[in-house]
Amino acid sequence: MASVSLRNVHKKFGPITVLESIDLDIADGEFVVLVGPSGCGKSTLLRSIAGLEAINGGEIQIGDRPVTHMAPKDRDIAMVFQSYALYPHMDVRRNMAFSLNLRKSPAALIGERVAQASAKLGLNALLDRLPKQLSGGQRQRVAMGRAIVRNPKVFLFDEPLSNLDAKLRSTMRTEIKALHQSLKTTAIYVTHDQVEAMTMANRIVVMSDGVIQQVGPPLELYDRPANMFVAGFIGSPTMNFFDAVIVKGAARLVDGSLLPLAPAAWKEGREVVIGIRPEHLHFADQGLPATVTVVEPLGMSTQVTLDAADERVTLLALERPQLSPGDRKYLTAKAADIHVFDRVSGLRLN
Amino acid sequence: MPGQSLLQRILGQTGLYAAIACYVIFALLPIYWTIKISVTPQDLLYSEGIKLWPSRMTLANYTSVLKATDFPRYFLNSILVSVTTAVIVTVVASFAGYALSRFRFRGKAVVSLVLLLTQTFPLVMVIPPIYRIMGQLGLTDNLYGLIIIYTAFNIAFATFLMQSFLDGVPKDLEEAAMIDGCTRFEALRRVIMPLTLPGMGATVAFVFTAAWSELLFALMLINSESQKTFSVGLLTFVGKFAVDWGQMMAASVMALIPVCLFFMFLQRYLVTGLTAGAVKG
Numbered sequence: 001m002a003s004v005s006l007r008n009v010h011k012k013f014g015p016i017t018v019l020e021s022i023d024l025d026i027a028d029g030e031f032v033v034l035v036g037p038s039g040c041g042k043s044t045l046l047r048s049i050a051g052l053e054a055i056n057g058g059e060i061q062i063g064d065r066p067v068t069h070m071a072p073k074d075r076d077i078a079m080v081f082q083s084y085a086l087y088p089h090m091d092v093r094r095n096m097a098f099s100l101n102l103r104k105s106p107a108a109l110i111g112e113r114v115a116q117a118s119a120k121l122g123l124n125a126l127l128d129r130l131p132k133q134l135s136g137g138q139r140q141r142v143a144m145g146r147a148i149v150r151n152p153k154v155f156l157f158d159e160p161l162s163n164l165d166a167k168l169r170s171t172m173r174t175e176i177k178a179l180h181q182s183l184k185t186t187a188i189y190v191t192h193d194q195v196e197a198m199t200m201a202n203r204i205v206v207m208s209d210g211v212i213q214q215v216g217p218p219l220e221l222y223d224r225p226a227n228m229f230v231a232g233f234i235g236s237p238t239m240n241f242f243d244a245v246i247v248k249g250a251a252r253l254v255d256g257s258l259l260p261l262a263p264a265a266w267k268e269g270r271e272v273v274i275g276i277r278p279e280h281l282h283f284a285d286q287g288l289p290a291t292v293t294v295v296e297p298l299g300m301s302t303q304v305t306l307d308a309a310d311e312r313v314t315l316l317a318l319e320r321p322q323l324s325p326g327d328r329k330y331l332t333a334k335a336a337d338i339h340v341f342d343r344v345s346g347l348r349l350n
Numbered sequence: 351m352p353g354q355s356l357l358q359r360i361l362g363q364t365g366l367y368a369a370i371a372c373y374v375i376f377a378l379l380p381i382y383w384t385i386k387i388s389v390t391p392q393d394l395l396y397s398e399g400i401k402l403w404p405s406r407m408t409l410a411n412y413t414s415v416l417k418a419t420d421f422p423r424y425f426l427n428s429i430l431v432s433v434t435t436a437v438i439v440t441v442v443a444s445f446a447g448y449a450l451s452r453f454r455f456r457g458k459a460v461v462s463l464v465l466l467l468t469q470t471f472p473l474v475m476v477i478p479p480i481y482r483i484m485g486q487l488g489l490t491d492n493l494y495g496l497i498i499i500y501t502a503f504n505i506a507f508a509t510f511l512m513q514s515f516l517d518g519v520p521k522d523l524e525e526a527a528m529i530d531g532c533t534r535f536e537a538l539r540r541v542i543m544p545l546t547l548p549g550m551g552a553t554v555a556f557v558f559t560a561a562w563s564e565l566l567f568a569l570m571l572i573n574s575e576s577q578k579t580f581s582v583g584l585l586t587f588v589g590k591f592a593v594d595w596g597q598m599m600a601a602s603v604m605a606l607i608p609v610c611l612f613f614m615f616l617q618r619y620l621v622t623g624l625t626a627g628a629v630k631g
Contacts, residue, residue, distance in 0.1 A: 102531035
């Protein structure tokens with residue numbers, strides 16, 4: 001187990017900057033999820049930590065050792081790939097024992113570690129099979145087993161669940177989290193799925209265009225997103241945004257309707273964007289006029305899409321409202337639930 | 351298929367097998383004819399004409415080829431040249447193909463283009479300069495000269511062949527190996543090489559066959575009997591006034607044997623699908 005620290009990490013592919021001034025400290029035993037849209041640099045950052053990509057500037061430290069210029073094999077890490085990357089010509093046992101064999105560990109130790117890991121992951125019956133004889137979920141488990149037997153300082157996961165179907169993904173998500181809780185090894189996990197990020201992480205790192213947008217515990221990111229990007233990326237369905245102008249301490253939307261804001265030193269006439277999560281919008285007798293366009297009952301809740309203030313708006317109702325497309329309604333939200341962002345910089349103002 | 355009557359299915363299957371049979375006959379008839387002529391006694395060669403099998407058989411052609419000609423020597427020369435060329439080319443092409451498949455380096459596009467360009471020259475055009483060069487190096491009438499020429503001419507294609515096989519091996523596998531404790535070379539040796547055996551098998555087979563049956567350079571560069579390969583040796587059965595068909599065909603049949611054995615041995619490496627299960631899917 002070890003902490004990981006990144007200092008001013010830069011990475012370029014030719015003229016394109018893919019990682020810019022990355023500073024990040026990951027505590028010993030922490031489960032950190034790097035999340036962001038495709039091409040945001042999250043996988044490159046993980047591969048840089050693994051040593052599979054050389055960085056153009058900055059420093060990477062694992063535990064108390066600087067590893068910036070070390071080969072991947074010397075960094076004492078284990079990685080689970082999106083493609084699983086099992087060695088196809090070796091059976092499950094040899095796949096799992098491969099790293100220990102390379103280190104010339106004693107046969108008894110190798111046998112013991114493989115047995116422990118396979119018992120933990122339910123792989124005992126599969127040890128003599130080749131990867132091609134396994135299902136997707138089983139391959140995923142073998143890939144994790146291969147990582148576990150090494151007892152590394154840090155686990156790296158590169159979108160390990162994206163090739164599984166939705167049901168298996170949710171099971172494996174729980175398994176990985178349980179595994180981390182029992183092993184307590186530092187883990188860095190890359191995903192583009194914000195649900196995975198929210199459910200698994202101790203802390204989430206949201207990235208966009210090679211820059212860290214915000215780092216924090218899942219609920220902090222959800223409740224107090226640092227900017228419009230994080231606000232829009234974390235949460236499903238996504239946050240509703242409206243252009244607005246500050247008028248007498250309230251937000252006046254483009255259709256002239258007013259929404260209350262929590263008291264603050266608002267500058268009169270400032271152009272802002274306000275954000276309201278779908279579950280924080282409510283139907284009311286007055287407020288923002290809206291027209292129902294689509295009603296989607298989800299069982300536990302109902303997702304309603306409406307047109308309001310020149311925007312398409314999503315509302316998540318826990319009750320089951322009787323609505324039809326074309327119905328005219330009023331929407332409102334509590335002042336405390338309204339996020340305010342600067343229209344130019346996108347940064348949070350409240 | 352659903353919706354097809356029994357008759358349609360039978361007709362379809364019959365047509366399919368008939369087409370396959372036609373193709374097999376077309377492909378194998380020359381070989382069959384070679385074998386047939388090789389066991390036909392000299393006196394029946396012309397009298398029985400196009401009969402499918404001679405009324406009498408003889409192995410005299412084989413014994414005279416083995417005992418009365420230099421064919422065994424030609425044969426050994428060919429084995430030496432072909433095996434050495436195939437081994438050298440496959441080893442070099444594997445590394446070159448790996449470099450082209452995995453690394454980004456300055457001038458990579460130019461290297462690929464130049465390799466490709468070498469394949470576009472007609473051989474006849476390069477014979478005079480090659481003859482000059484080999485002559486000055488003292489490599490004419492010398493099997494090593496042939497090995498060098500065959501290696502040079504086969505390496506470009508073999509490199510592309512190996513590159514395409516290596517492109518098919520997921521990069522994740524060697525990265526996983528490198529994280530597990532391998533250097534890049536160890537990852538290549540322990541993980542990538544075993545998975546590219548079908549590719550290496552195909553490359554060896556291709557180069558071996560090309561070197562085994564090459565005539566033009568062997569004819570131009572080799573003069574002495576002791577250095578001839580079998581393809582040049584076969585021409586000795588063509589006299590000024592007559593061709594000794596029986597012996598020539600017997601020699602040809604014997605020349606086919608190593609290639610057939612070679613392919614039988616390589617067949618298990620030529621199957622694809624070894625990488626199935628490595629990655630998603």
